[in-house]
């Protein structure tokens with residue numbers, strides 16, 4: 001029998017975290033930006049090799065999952081990112097031991113006695129909400145401050161809250177964050193109204209050691225979610241991924257620490273391939289499997305890119321780019337985080353491209369700055385490609401028409417969020433004249449050694 005559907009209902013939505021100023025002020029020292037502004041001198045086509053780092057969107061989740069075990073877990077091929085330092089800081093604040101040695105992160109959960117994430121972590125990223133299930137299992141209560149993350153849509157946590165309640169937790173939302181308590185957590189059967197990555201991760205981690213069986217329908221099946229499920233399985237969890245976005249989890253009493261190597265970051269991989277294409281160059285990426293990039297590759301092929309694909313590298317180049325008609329959607333669709341670089345690429349294609357963002361309703365705000373670089377992009381409230389989406393009546397400008405072919409001009413702009421930040425670097429590299437990009441901390445939160453990697457491709461960047 002189908003369980004209750006977790007729906008928006010009357011559930012209060014946890015408001016967005018504080019704005020960038022407060023984020024910067026609160027950031028622990030390890031993640032504070034080294035350089036906040038980049039001067040970029042276009043140097044022609046970007047060419048060369050890029051070693052792709054482990055996935056940003058998986059590493060922090062694997063660190064949190066370590067809390068569910070009694071012995072240490074180890075994540076290898078971890079990217080060096082602000083988000084890893086922030087998550088390590090949160091885990092340490094609970095008493096867990098965290099060691100970061102190069103690309104290896106070890107989390108020892110044994111000494112975890114705290115249940116409250118300090119308020120100073122308010123708004124830094126989306127990780128605190130994912131800790132609630134593990135803390136309820138370990139300690140029986142949890143406080144997590146308001147979650148943040150990029151300002152790309154409302155980003156409520158109502159699916160998480162309703163899932164936790166169905167596991168039997170008492171959850172209260174306050175002005176400061178979320179308080180939860182549970183003496184026992186029991187498996188449940190539910191369906192997500194939208195296949196949310198974060199909510200699926202909350203359910204997987206909470207269900208792994210809950211009593212009885214959990215069935216989650218309409219789950220997210222992004223490669224990073226599957227990576228978390230694989231770690232949990234290594235730790236002793238009983239998890240099945242069935243057809244039609246269904247996870248079935250039989251709770252176990254106890255998990256042991258495990259070791260896992262992270263897969264390559266498919267967002268970083270796509271972004272560097274596009275950097276090559278947008279500048280008329282040729283980038284070869286190592287360290288991210290083709291299986292994580294299938295839709296990315298087929299989309300770029302439709303735009304005229306030619307690929308060389310082997311077991312250890314992927315190369316893309318193009319003589320002439322064609323326009324695209326693309327709708328973002330949950331995996332295996334075209335990923336929302338690939339959308340900003342794609343829009344920049346569309347400005348380089350001869351003709352009119354159409355983009356429909358269906359995952360985050362405000363993920364096109366960054367195009368204002370592209371316009372100041374002479375990109376011709378118009379935003380629309382309507383759903384312009386594919387089927388009407390959840391945002392059709394929302395009044396949010398979530399579709400874009402891009403007229404390609406016109407030269408971009410360097411400009412002085414402020415980076416808005418992680419993915420928009422990378423898109424601006426690509427635009428600056430493809431433009432005529434110098435650009436000044438402020439807010440490089442956004443980029444550094446999400447891309448491992450971006451300065452070195454772009455420099456290796458020939459781009460002249462002057463950090464100040």
Ligand code: UD1
Nearest residue numbers: 057155156157158159160194196197198199336337359360
């Ligand atoms: C994760 C990724 C992000 C990626 C996104 C979608 C991390 C740190 N971030 O974000 O890079 O763009 O997946 O692939 O892994 N929603 C609700 N209520 C909830 C939860 C989600 O309405 O409780 C909505 C969101 O507002 C959004 C959609 O569901 O419209 C998808 O969100 P979700 O998949 O949860 O994104 P994140 O996990 O935050």
